[in-house]
Every structure is written in C-alpha cells, then in structure tokens.
Amino acid sequence: MRARAAESMNVPTFAGKGEITFAAKAKPTPGPGQLLVQVRANAVCGSERGQYFHCSQVTPGHEIVGTVVEAGAAAKTPVGELGAIYLMDFCGACRWCRSGWTNQCLAKRADMGFSHDGGYGPFVLVNENIFFPVGADIAADLATMLLDVMGTGAHAVERAQSVHHDIRSLAVLGAGPIGLGVAAMARIILGDAVQVVVTDYNVYRLRLAEKLGARAVDLNHGTIAEAFAGCEMPDVAIDTTGKASARQQAIELLAKRGVLVCVGHGEGLNLEVSKHLIAPERSVLGSEYFPFADLAKNAARLRAHRAYLGQIITHRFPVADIKAAFDLFWKGDTGKVIVEQEGV
Ligand SMILES: [Zn+2]
Ligand SMILES: [Zn+2]
Known part of the structure; x- marks a missing residue:
C-alpha cells in the first residue's frame, strides 16, 4: 500500500506580543484510539493571555467543538459526529479517574491547546476519551458553552x-x-x-x-x-x-x-x-474545571436553556480575524467570543 502523502493545514501561530501569523503545519493522522476532528468553533479564553502575549509552541485553543472526520483503529466514534473536546486528557485508570474526578487525574496526558495543539487550527487530533458527542441538534458555537462556561x-x-x-x-x-x-x-x-x-x-x-x-x-x-x-x-x-x-x-x-x-x-x-x-x-x-461526566448533564441543561445561555456569546469572528477577536476580548466589552473555522 502506498503511504499517504503528508497533507498540511494552515494554522495560526502565536508568536508573542499579540502577533499571530499563519503557517503550514502537518495535518495529523489519527493513531489507534484517536480521532481527527475538524474544528468548527473554538471559544476565546482569558487563560490564553500568556500564549497571546508571550507566544506558544503549540496551536492554542481549548474550548473546541468540531466534527470527526477520521477515526483511528479501535476508535468507536462514527465519522460525522459533532463533539466538544474536554481540556484534560485524563488517564481513566488512576484513583480519581476511576471515581469520576477526571479533573483531578494523577496521570494527565495533555491539556489540549496548552501542552498539545488545540482548536484554533482547522483540525485537532484527540484521544477518543476526551471527545464528548453533543448531538447534531446543538449548533457548534453554542456547544462551546458546555466547556469553560x-x-x-x-x-x-x-x-x-x-x-x-x-x-x-x-x-x-x-x-x-x-x-x-x-x-x-x-x-x-x-x-x-x-x-x-x-x-x-x-x-x-x-x-x-x-x-x-x-x-x-x-x-x-x-x-x-x-x-x-x-x-x-x-x-x-x-x-x-x-x-x-x-x-x-x-x-x-x-x-x-x-x-x-x-x-x-x-x-x-x-x-x-x-x-x-x-x-x-x-x-x-x-474548584478546578469539571469532571468529564458533567458534560452529559450540562448538554441536557443546554438543550433546556438554549436562548438563555446563548446570550453569553456576544461576538463571532472567522479564524482569519483571530487577532481582532483577541484584541476585542482583552478590551473587556464582550461576553464569550467565538472563533469559527470558515467553510465548515
Ligand atoms: Zn478556557
Ligand atoms: Zn487519571
């Protein structure tokens, strides 16, 4: 079988001092138990201040919602599923994971968007355990509310x-x-x-x-x-x-x-x-972030209170204007600001 030619994707690079440039990065391929997610929306967060002003080695973005476009071996999530990505790649085996406190994992593998590439690029690679299927009836931008908010x-x-x-x-x-x-x-x-x-x-x-x-x-x-x-x-x-x-x-x-x-x-x-x-x-x-299992509870709450919770989103920007999204957010006169991938 012929090896697949490496594809690249255009991602925003946080160079520091508020400078964001776009550069090519290899599009990842999902390994066993992994999913390749095409990002649709990623909410801007105050915790990205350090990355914005002092640069980031990885692509930031940790309030990610996207669609599965490729599943690795043994991954069970179907292609086409819309989901939210949980920040912490928890081990699932330690004392706290086993009792449901995934936000206190003792062997955390990643903080998406901080230790590993996150959601401001067009695609993000995740282990399947941190993908929460939200259902097709919730819009991608609204689904970002399930995470930090x-x-x-x-x-x-x-x-x-x-x-x-x-x-x-x-x-x-x-x-x-x-x-x-x-x-x-x-x-x-x-x-x-x-x-x-x-x-x-x-x-x-x-x-x-x-x-x-x-x-x-x-x-x-x-x-x-x-x-x-x-x-x-x-x-x-x-x-x-x-x-x-x-x-x-x-x-x-x-x-x-x-x-x-x-x-x-x-x-x-x-x-x-x-x-x-x-x-x-x-x-x-x-109180630190939240346990993964809360996503199901909160998805039910989101379905019951869509318009009410939707008020928290005040601005949306295409990823090409990501710098404008951050600059507006830092000025403070916003609720949640969403960066959206175009053409998805
Ligand atoms: Zn956040
Ligand atoms: Zn754990």
Whole structure:
C-alpha cells in the first residue's frame, strides 16, 4: 500500500506580543484510539493571555467543538459526529479517574491547546476519551458553552452544594465569561428563587449579568459590602477574579455556614481561622474545571436553556480575524467570543 502523502493545514501561530501569523503545519493522522476532528468553533479564553502575549509552541485553543472526520483503529466514534473536546486528557485508570474526578487525574496526558495543539487550527487530533458527542441538534458555537462556561460554572456551584444544602443567595465576584457562566448555572441549578448577585467594574459585562437574571453591582460606585447593606449576607460567594482583595471581601461578607468557592487562579487569601472559619463554620473550597461526566448533564441543561445561555456569546469572528477577536476580548466589552473555522 502506498503511504499517504503528508497533507498540511494552515494554522495560526502565536508568536508573542499579540502577533499571530499563519503557517503550514502537518495535518495529523489519527493513531489507534484517536480521532481527527475538524474544528468548527473554538471559544476565546482569558487563560490564553500568556500564549497571546508571550507566544506558544503549540496551536492554542481549548474550548473546541468540531466534527470527526477520521477515526483511528479501535476508535468507536462514527465519522460525522459533532463533539466538544474536554481540556484534560485524563488517564481513566488512576484513583480519581476511576471515581469520576477526571479533573483531578494523577496521570494527565495533555491539556489540549496548552501542552498539545488545540482548536484554533482547522483540525485537532484527540484521544477518543476526551471527545464528548453533543448531538447534531446543538449548533457548534453554542456547544462551546458546555466547556469553560457551563462546565466550570456548574462545577463551582455544585462544589458549594456539596457542603451547603440550603443556599438562598449567591454572590459571584467577577463578570467575565466564567463569572457569567457561574451566574447562569446558579440560576439553572438552584432555581429562580435564589438571589444571584454579580460584582464587577465592567459595565458591559454587568449588563450581561442582568440579562441573565442576576443583580449587578457596579464596583465603580461602591464596595461589595455596601452592595449587601441591609440585605441578608450571601450563603455562597464564588470568586472568579483570582484577586486577593475580592476573596478577602467575600470571606468577610459571607453568612454563617457560608461557602467561599475559589475558581479564578491567581492571588491568595488571608484567613483568620477562628474568626473566618471556626466560629461561623464557613468553608473555603477550590474548584478546578469539571469532571468529564458533567458534560452529559450540562448538554441536557443546554438543550433546556438554549436562548438563555446563548446570550453569553456576544461576538463571532472567522479564524482569519483571530487577532481582532483577541484584541476585542482583552478590551473587556464582550461576553464569550467565538472563533469559527470558515467553510465548515
Ligand atoms: Zn478556557
Ligand atoms: Zn487519571
């Protein structure tokens, strides 16, 4: 049999300092258990700041939705299937994978778009275990919501639920895409009766939080504490900012038995253990991405709330304009920005 001639694909290269050039890269061939996915949409993420400004050896993009175009030996997913790609290539065999906590895998093989080529190129090669079939009835751009926005958002809310069984109010610190995702998933999971408050300095994003049914608090005109003056203190605060000052205000603000969930990586938190934790029986939890199995739960939620969740996507760019997509996103007046492959 004649060897297949190596095909190439045109991919954006993150050269650093915001420079993105297009260059040819070999189109991958799926090995055993692997899938070649033709990317249709990839959402821009704040975690790509380092790659954008300080260059990347791999093709970035980790909120990927695409169609299987080739399956390697033993892969069971049919060609033509639309799916979302889970960031972490989990081993499936370690203690945490076996109990469903794939986001805590002890032998992770890849973080797609960070350690291995991701979704801003036209094709991405994945191990089949991280491909989640979304079904043909969900549009590719909307399906990207299943990843960082719904997945990370829902997991943070469910982390709080794991220690608090009577959540009546929830504060979300930061109205970036993760904060908006947390707010939306809080409304979907906890119900409309639970008060959701979102704080930020960015007025565009605060308006978006209001559209999602949250009370928006503009920190240009007051502190988080002032926003709660005269109200019951929140049972849960979810920090998506990664800022020590935000976390500090949140821990001071929480009701008795309240839960602070830290989602945004970054700075620290100064805990006075007696005052903040022991006496009021508060909890502080971390929340990292989400377990793979949550994708099925969240696909059902997405089907039930398409238009509501679709509001979080505010801009779409063809991949040829990927730099414009990032530059707009960094300015902050956006919800989720989607980069779409043309002609797919
Ligand atoms: Zn992301
Ligand atoms: Zn594992």
